[in-house]
Amino acid sequence: MSAGEVIKCRAAVSWGANEPLVMEDVEVAPPKAGEVRVKIMATGVCFTDISASRGKILDVHFPVVLGHEAAGIVESVGEGVTTVKEGDHVITLFLPQCKKCRVCKLDDSNTCLEFTSGSQSRQLMADETTRITCKGKQLLQFLGVSSFSEYTVLKEFNLTKINPAAPLDIACLLSCGFPTGYGGSVKTAAVKPDSVCAVWGLGGIGLATVLGCKHRGAKTVIGIDLNDAKREIAAEMGVTDFINPKEVEGPMDKYLNDKFGCVDYTFECIGNMYTVKQSLECAAIGNGVCVLIGVPPQEMELNILPIHFLLGKKLTGELFGSFKGVDEVPLLVEKYLDGKLPLDKFITHRIKLEQVNEGFDMMKEGKCLRTVIKNE
Ligand SMILES: NC(=O)c1ccc[n+]([C@@H]2O[C@H](COP(=O)([O-])OP(=O)(O)OC[C@H]3O[C@@H](n4cnc5c(N)ncnc54)[C@H](O)[C@@H]3O)[C@@H](O)[C@H]2O)c1
Numbered sequence: 001m002s003a004g005e006v007i008k009c010r011a012a013v014s015w016g017a018n019e020p021l022v023m024e025d026v027e028v029a030p031p032k033a034g035e036v037r038v039k040i041m042a043t044g045v046c047f048t049d050i051s052a053s054r055g056k057i058l059d060v061h062f063p064v065v066l067g068h069e070a071a072g073i074v075e076s077v078g079e080g081v082t083t084v085k086e087g088d089h090v091i092t093l094f095l096p097q098c099k100k101c102r103v104c105k106l107d108d109s110n111t112c113l114e115f116t117s118g119s120q121s122r123q124l125m126a127d128e129t130t131r132i133t134c135k136g137k138q139l140l141q142f143l144g145v146s147s148f149s150e151y152t153v154l155k156e157f158n159l160t161k162i163n164p165a166a167p168l169d170i171a172c173l174l175s176c177g178f179p180t181g182y183g184g185s186v187k188t189a190a191v192k193p194d195s196v197c198a199v200w201g202l203g204g205i206g207l208a209t210v211l212g213c214k215h216r217g218a219k220t221v222i223g224i225d226l227n228d229a230k231r232e233i234a235a236e237m238g239v240t241d242f243i244n245p246k247e248v249e250g251p252m253d254k255y256l257n258d259k260f261g262c263v264d265y266t267f268e269c270i271g272n273m274y275t276v277k278q279s280l281e282c283a284a285i286g287n288g289v290c291v292l293i294g295v296p297p298q299e300m301e302l303n304i305l306p307i308h309f310l311l312g313k314k315l316t317g318e319l320f321g322s323f324k325g326v327d328e329v330p331l332l333v334e335k336y337l338d339g340k341l342p343l344d345k346f347i348t349h350r351i352k353l354e355q356v357n358e359g360f361d362m363m364k365e366g367k368c369l370r371t372v373i374k375n376e
């Protein structure tokens with residue numbers, strides 16, 4: 001029984017921007033009031049971890065333990081925790097649902113203010129410290145999760161209890177990648193049947209967006225990616241027309257309009273300012289909706305002509321597919337168990353935590369879709 005004691009375990013630590021992650025012995029303190037200590041069983045590698053390791057997004061500081069797409073088992077709980085107990089299977093939530101803030105009280109939004117202005121936004125716990133230390137130094141907790149560690153401590157509202165029948169090394173994808181893309185088309189845009197959709201970037205996020213478009217009855221789903229190797233998996237997920245921008249002569253909006261009439265919904269799943277601009281330009285005059293899902297580097301500003309809005313186009317964006325994590329992720333787990341979400345198809349590689357840098361390299365080189373790190 002380890003409850004109440006410091007746990008010594010292994011974690012991949014990011015000591016500085018653009019440096020490889022280093023496997024270290026770390027100490028994970030017991031959970032304080034309102035916190036839960038979790039044994040991380042599996043965690044996916046998401047491009048957001050790579051951007052964070054470069055120090056490019058979300059005001060990331062170092063040293064930090066990255067990782068935010070995880071599933072695990074509750075090891076112990078702090079005072080006052082009511083929603084989970086030791087032994088429960090949980091999915092971690094980088095986007096919390098505190099159920100108390102102004103946004104959590106809205107029916108149709110999920111951007112809990114804890115994410116933007118709570119201690120999580122400073123990568124700290126509520127007492128402005130963290131629970132993971134290495135060589136006497138406090139390690140920051142990325143997105144309130146830090147799942148590139150065998151154990152971590154989260155706030156109670158940064159996790160949700162799930163059906164233990166779900167294999168954790170697959171269900172971990174419901175912690176970020178899959179809901180983010182799938183919800184982009186199913187919830188954020190609420191794609192209408194028979195529409196024409198275009199998705200920029202066919203990684204884990206983009207392909208889940210594609211699947212959502214298909215589930216909503218889209219007639220045409222255009223998939224745009226520089227990597228031709230994505231062609232086959234794209235078709236499997238529902239892309240009807242694959243386009244490599246290198247092969248397009250002239251402006252993309254003209255090319256798409258000539259070929260498909262008009263594009264009702266566009267989704268940017270890369271995080272590149274050029275493609276954000278392009279995806280808005282390609283959305284249909286009068287009713288086009290452009291959804292920003294990719295996370296561009298934090299210092300980037302968007303430079304677009306206001307005429308697009310005067311012509312009736314809408315630009316919106318989302319985190320985590322507009323899902324309210326605590327309430328809705330367990331329902332997605334049930335959908336997966338009912339055979340309605342092909343999560344397995346997204347997992348192309350399985351590695352150990354020591355191999356996390358290889359997982360990063362594979363993603364940078366476009367050689368994988370989702371790599372799942374499995375702990376013993
Ligand atoms: N909004 C959210 O809540 C949220 C959550 C998770 C991830 N993200 C973001 O989503 C984005 C995608 O993440 P991912 O894990 O799917 O990454 P990924 O690297 O697996 O996928 C990106 C894809 O875009 C393609 N690509 C890159 N540049 C391109 C270009 N100029 N034109 C066309 N295609 C191009 C790549 O070949 C790749 O297939 C990242 O920016 C990530 O930070 C957002």
Ligand SMILES: [Zn+2]
Nearest residue numbers: 046048176177
């Ligand atoms: Zn992610």
Ligand SMILES: [Zn+2]
Nearest residue numbers: 098101104112
């Ligand atoms: Zn909230």
